[in-house]
Amino acid sequence: MLDMEGSGRLDEKPLSNGDVYIGDIKGVLPHGKGKYTWLDGTVYKGDWEDGKMTGKGLIIWLSGAKYEGEFSGNYLHGYGNFITSSGSVYRGGWRMNAKHGIGREEYSNLDIYEGLWKEGVHQGSGRYSWSNGNTYIGNWKSGKIDGRGVMKWGNGDIFYGFWSNGLRHGSGVYRYADGGLYIGTWSRGLKDGKGTFYPAGSKHPSLKKWCSSLSSDDNVSNLNSEVCWAPKSKVKRSLSEKVSVSGSSRSSRHISHRSPSLGSSWTQHHAAQECICNDSSQRWSLTSDEDHSEDPDKISWVYEREYMQGVLIMEKARKYSEVSRKNKWQNKFGVQQVKPSSCVDIFGGRRSYYLKLNLQLGIRYTVGKITPVPAREVRSSDFGDRARIRMYFPKEGSQFTPPHKSIDFYWKDYCPMVFRNLREMFKLDAAEYMMSICGDSGLRDITSPGKSGSIFYLSQDDRFVIKTLTKSELKVLLQMLPKYYSHVGKFENTLITKFFGLHRIMLRGGKKVRFVVMGNMFCTELHIHRRYDLKGSSQGRFTSNDKIKENTTLKDLDLKYEFNMDKKLRESLLHQIRVDCEFLESQQIIDYSLLLGLHFRAPENLKSLAEQQENLTSSHDALKQAEQLILPKGLLLVAHEPGFVNTAPGPHIRGNTLRAYSIGDKEVDLLLPGTARLRVQLGVNMPAQANRKLVEDKVEASEVELFEVYDVVLYMGIIDILQEYNLRKKLEHAYKSIQFEPETISVVEPKLYAQRFFNFLETKVFPETL
Numbered sequence: 001m002l003d004m005e006g007s008g009r010l011d012e013k014p015l016s017n018g019d020v021y022i023g024d025i026k027g028v029l030p031h032g033k034g035k036y037t038w039l040d041g042t043v044y045k046g047d048w049e050d051g052k053m054t055g056k057g058l059i060i061w062l063s064g065a066k067y068e069g070e071f072s073g074n075y076l077h078g079y080g081n082f083i084t085s086s087g088s089v090y091r092g093g094w095r096m097n098a099k100h101g102i103g104r105e106e107y108s109n110l111d112i113y114e115g116l117w118k119e120g121v122h123q124g125s126g127r128y129s130w131s132n133g134n135t136y137i138g139n140w141k142s143g144k145i146d147g148r149g150v151m152k153w154g155n156g157d158i159f160y161g162f163w164s165n166g167l168r169h170g171s172g173v174y175r176y177a178d179g180g181l182y183i184g185t186w187s188r189g190l191k192d193g194k195g196t197f198y199p200a201g202s203k204h205p206s207l208k209k210w211c212s213s214l215s216s217d218d219n220v221s222n223l224n225s226e227v228c229w230a231p232k233s234k235v236k237r238s239l240s241e242k243v244s245v246s247g248s249s250r251s252s253r254h255i256s257h258r259s260p261s262l263g264s265s266w267t268q269h270h271a272a273q274e275c276i277c278n279d280s281s282q283r284w285s286l287t288s289d290e291d292h293s294e295d296p297d298k299i300s301w302v303y304e305r306e307y308m309q310g311v312l313i314m315e316k317a318r319k320y321s322e323v324s325r326k327n328k329w330q331n332k333f334g335v336q337q338v339k340p341s342s343c344v345d346i347f348g349g350r351r352s353y354y355l356k357l358n359l360q361l362g363i364r365y366t367v368g369k370i371t372p373v374p375a376r377e378v379r380s381s382d383f384g385d386r387a388r389i390r391m392y393f394p395k396e397g398s399q400f401t402p403p404h405k406s407i408d409f410y411w412k413d414y415c416p417m418v419f420r421n422l423r424e425m426f427k428l429d430a431a432e433y434m435m436s437i438c439g440d441s442g443l444r445d446i447t448s449p450g451k452s453g454s455i456f457y458l459s460q461d462d463r464f465v466i467k468t469l470t471k472s473e474l475k476v477l478l479q480m481l482p483k484y485y486s487h488v489g490k491f492e493n494t495l496i497t498k499f500f501g502l503h504r505i506m507l508r509g510g511k512k513v514r515f516v517v518m519g520n521m522f523c524t525e526l527h528i529h530r531r532y533d534l535k536g537s538s539q540g541r542f543t544s545n546d547k548i549k550e551n552t553t554l555k556d557l558d559l560k561y562e563f564n565m566d567k568k569l570r571e572s573l574l575h576q577i578r579v580d581c582e583f584l585e586s587q588q589i590i591d592y593s594l595l596l597g598l599h600f601r602a603p604e605n606l607k608s609l610a611e612q613q614e615n616l617t618s619s620h621d622a623l624k625q626a627e628q629l630i631l632p633k634g635l636l637l638v639a640h641e642p643g644f645v646n647t648a649p650g651p652h653i654r655g656n657t658l659r660a661y662s663i664g665d666k667e668v669d670l671l672l673p674g675t676a677r678l679r680v681q682l683g684v685n686m687p688a689q690a691n692r693k694l695v696e697d698k699v700e701a702s703e704v705e706l707f708e709v710y711d712v713v714l715y716m717g718i719i720d721i722l723q724e725y726n727l728r729k730k731l732e733h734a735y736k737s738i739q740f741e742p743e744t745i746s747v748v749e750p751k752l753y754a755q756r757f758f759n760f761l762e763t764k765v766f767p768e769t770l
Contacts, residue, residue: 017039018039019036019037019038019039020036020037021034021035021036021037022034022035022036023035023036023048024048026050029048029050029051030048030051031048031049031050031051032047032048033046033047033048034046034048036053040062041061041062042059042060042061042062043059043060044057044058044059044060045057045058045059046058046059046071047071052073052074053071053073053074054071054072054073054074055070055071056069056070056071057069057071061085063085064085065082065083065084065085066082066083067080067081067082067083068080068081069081069082069094070094075094075095075096075097076094076096076097077094077095077096077097078093078094079092079093079094080092080094084108086108087108088105088106088107088108089105089106090103090104090105090106091103091104091105092104092105092117093117095119098117098119098120099117099120099121100117100118100119100120101116101117102115102116102117103115103116103117109131110131111128111129111130111131112128112129113126113127113128113129114126114127115127115140116140121140121142121143122140122143122144123140123141123142123143124139124140125138125139125140126138126139126140132154133153133154134151134152134153134154135151135152136149136150136151136152137149137150138150138151138163139163144165144166145163145166145167146163146164146165146166147162147163148161148162148163149163155177156176156177157174157175157176157177158174158175159172159173159174159175160172160173161173161174161186162186164188167186167188167189168186168189169186169187169188169189170185170186171184171185172184172185172186176200178200179200179201180197180198180199180200181197181198181204182195182196182197182198182305183195183196183198183205184196184305184307185527185550187309187527188309188675190307190309190310191307191310192307192308192309192310192527192529193306193307193527193529193550194304194305194306194550195304195305195306195307196302196303196304196305197302197303197305198302198320199301199302199303202300202301202302202320203300203302203320300319300320300321301317301318301319301320302317302318302319302320303315303316303317303318304316304317304318308529308600308601308602308710309601309602310602311602313600313602313707352445352455353406354406354407355455355457355505355513356442356443356457357404357405357406358393358406358409358411358505359437359443359457359466359503359505359515360437360438360442360443361393361401361402361404361406361411362391362393362411362413362503362505363434363437363438363501363503363517364434364438365391365393365400365401365411366389366411366413366416366501366503367420367430367433367434368434369389369416370389370416370417370420371420371430373417373420375421375424376417377421378417378418378421378485380482382415382417382418383415383418383478383481383482384415384478385414385478387414387415387416387417387418388412388413388414388415388416389411389412389413389416390410390411390412390413391410391411392408392409392410392411393406393408393409393410393411394408395407395408407507408507408508409505409506409507410505410506410507411503411504411505411506412503412504412506413501413502413503414474414478414502414503414504415478415481415502418481418485419499419500419501419502421485422485422488422498422499422500423500425488425489426488426498426500426519428500433464433500436459436460436461436463436464437459437464437466437517439460441460441461442460443457443458443459443460443466444457444458444459444460445457445458446458446465454467454468454469455467455468456468458520459520461523462520462522462523463519463520463523464500464517464518464519464520465517465518465519465520466515466516466517466518467515467516467518468513468514468515469514469515469516469722470514471512471514472724472726473514473722473723474502474504474514476589476722476723476724477499477502477516477722478502480587480589480721480722483583483586483587484496484499487580487583491576491579491580491655492654492655492656493572493576493654493655493656493681493682494576494579494580494654494655495576495577495580495594495654495682495683495716495717495718496580496583496584496717496718496721497518497519497717497718497719497721498518498519499516499517499518500517500518500519501515501516501517502514502515502516502517503515503516503517521595521597521683521715521716521717521719522597522715524599524684524685524715525676526599526672526675526676526713527599528597528598528599528715529598529599529600530554530597530598530600531551531552531553531554531595531596531597531598532553532554532555532556532558532559532594532595532596532597532598533553533554533555533593533594533595533596533719534555534556534559534593534594534595534596534760534761534765535555535556535591535592535593535594535746535757535760536556536753536756536757536758536759536760536761537556537745537746537756538556538557539745539746540746541555541556541557541746542555542556542557542558543555543558553595556760559765560692560693561598561690561691561692561693561710562690562691562693562764562765562766562767563688563689563690563691563712563714563765563766564688564689564691564767564769565686565687565688565689565766565769566637566660566661566662566687567661567662567769568658568659568660568661568662568665569658569660569661569680569686569687570766570768570769572658572659572682573682573683573686573766574758574761574762574766576682577594577718577758577761578758580718581754581757581758582754584718584721584750584754585750585751585753585754587724588724588725588750589721589722589723589724589725589750590723590724590725590729590746590747590748590749590750590753591720591723591729591746591747591753592718592719592720592721592723592757593718593719593720594716594717594718594719594757594761594765595716595717595718595719596714596715596716596765597714597715597716598690598712598713598714599712599713599714599715600690600710600711600712601635601672601710601711601712601713635670635671635672635687635711635713636670636671636672636673637660637662637663637668637669637670637671637680637687638663638668638669638671638677639663639666639667639668639669640657640666640667640668640669640679640680641669644669644677645669645677645678645679646678646679647679653681653684654681654682654683654684654717655681655682656681657669657679657680657681658680658681658682658686660680668680670685670687670713672713678713683714683715683716683717684715685713685715686713686714686715686716687711687712687713687714688711688712688713688714688766689709689710689711689712690709690710690711690712691708691709692708692709725749725750725753729747732747743756
């Protein structure tokens with residue numbers, strides 16, 4: 001028997017539960033080297049510490065599965081090799097019995113994954129090779145392809161771009177095996193939105209500049225060059241050679257020493273990149289095998305296309321020379337430029353970084369300070385310039401503020417109790433609000449849709465828009481705030497912009513930048529195909545063709561559709577627009593507009609034609625005939641059922657569920673076949689049928705739009721409500737009235753503006769269905 005005083009003598013000790021241990025002990029616990037056999041036949045042989053498997057060892061299960069490697073506290077933890085009963089082999093890091101860190105798995109079906117793992121699933125950068133010849137290199141999330149990456153299929157096709165939940169989603173480049181190239185956007189795995197197709201043998205744009213523009217992405221910082229030009233051959237040195245427990249190389253020993261805490265550290269991340277992308281001599285090329293850029297005899301036509309859930313709806317043939325490569329890069333791949341504004345030039349070259357960091361610091365401080373205050377009704381003293389919170393944020397930190405990497409600044413938060421109550425009125429959780437704006441992911445720059453030169457930021461989850469204000473706009477909002485608070489409290493379905501916070505940053509020397517936080521009206525899982533800013537005026541309200549990009553916000557004269565809606569939905573919409581216009585008129589506000597977003601639904605019964613016309617331009621006549629016979633069937637209204645649809649409030653959600661006349665005046669949900677079920681609210685998830693207007697404007701002979709009628713989902717709200725009809729606007733009205741018809745210009749007195757705005761929407765945009 002074992003020496004219970006810890007002499008270290010080996011002996012066999014049957015336990016009361018039927019298990020057997022042979023080895024060293026300390027006191028009454030296994031400690032040192034030993035072998036443990038469970039009653040079910042599982043056997044462990046290796047190191048023990050205070051009665052727990054800790055150190056290196058080998059465990060074999062009755063099923064035939066086997067693990068050899070490092071243990072800690074009875075867990076597989078560190079580096080080890082695992083062979084399943086089915087024959088799959090994993091070599092890499094573990095944490096608490098889950099694959100974690102850098103690892104390589106050869107599956108029993110001959111698939112191979114090597115890269116980063118987190119809690120048992122692929123997470124981070126990695127390479128997956130399927131037995132059928134397909135290979136993916138890029139980012140993963142929760143075990144699925146997610147983020148930026150490149151896929152090469154066995155037939156030679158290559159896609160490089162963005163993925164979500166295992167499907168192509170976002171911007172990307174698709175190169176066909178025959179040399180054709182498509183640059184555009186995808187949604188849920190289908191082409192969705194605008195793009196450009198370069199036929200095989202035609203001139204192709206160089207993608208090297210595009211690849212280099214992506215190098216700032218932290219998740220693929222060292223991978224992007226290999227993602228753009230990834231290796232053709234299999235990886236020559238496997239991960240097991242790079243992080244072998246018994247290896248003698250410096251990199252082996254370095255990673256092995258860190259293995260008990262393998263995770264997402266910088267060292268392991270870049271080690272994974274080195275393992276995945278080590279063959280730089282052979283690459284997948286996204287550009288054509290031949291350089292046609294200087295060959296005038298090659299085909300010079302390209303095709304600007306627009307897709308709707310995989311169905312081609314518009315195509316325009318253009319000469320290659322007419323396509324501005326610079327605009328295409330910026331348009332489709334998010335290389336955005338913010339308009340210069342004097343209010344932010346004070347920050348120099350890193351102004352955007354400093355502004356965003358200061359905003360996050362200030363909002364986190366303000367919301368954290370005001371949230372614990374007991375809830376109460378707002379008072380008159382809660383409004384106005386004197387109702388504020390002020391704080392100084394030195395770079396080195398203070399008693400009340402943390403140290404930070406920005407520059408010293410003063411922070412002012414206007415009317416904190418009012419905006420705290422507004423956030424609660426809009427059912428917005430304070431913690432979610434701070435996490436969305438102040439989380440580690442930060443804020444994103446977006447371009448301004450207007451002429452103001454304002455700077456816009458978007459939260460990473462797309463829920464909030466932050467905009468810079470002029471001093472006069474700040475003054476208008478503070479003056480309007482008491483009436484605004486009353487209006488949005490009385491009309492929960494209001495379409496007027498939701499405001500969540502009003503702030504100011506001031507640097508030493510007195511230079512100031514003012515911000516307002518608003519809800520994003522286009523925060524939706526559906527792809528917004530068109531955006532319109534509608535004022536009801538016509539003078540100058542169009543967009544030049546050379547300025548139209550993927551996400552360009554179009555204007556009144558660009559709108560070539562009218563929208564037919566359910567009788568009850570239309571009635572509710574127009575009623576609220578009238579009420580909101582009356583409020584803005586009472587505040588002497590002009591220049592506001594209806595921001596309208598359209599999500600087009602592809603006719604379900606035309607999807608079968610998508611494959612036929614994927615690479616054909618000759619199918620236009622057949623499609624044209626088909627659309628005359630088939631009406632869209634992409635939407636369905638059903639009775640509202642809270643248990644089947646998300647009813648959680650959000651910054652873009654407005655009021656109660658709407659009722660529809662077509663199903664007996666009942667509250668309704670919108671059912672999108674194959675996509676989702678959504679609650680219909682005012683300005684959110686509103687179904688309609690878009691009919692093309694009959695216009696006499698000349699259309700390029702090369703442009704072909706295939707359908708006249710579409711099912712659409714509408715998102716809308718009234719924005720830009722901070723322009724007062726002051727003396728300057730009166731002078732502008734007088735000056736423009738001399739040059740143009742007074743009824744057509746944007747700047748008119750508030751009553752006429754409200755009347756014209758409403759009439760335009762009632763008769764031209766949402767006309768009554770006959």
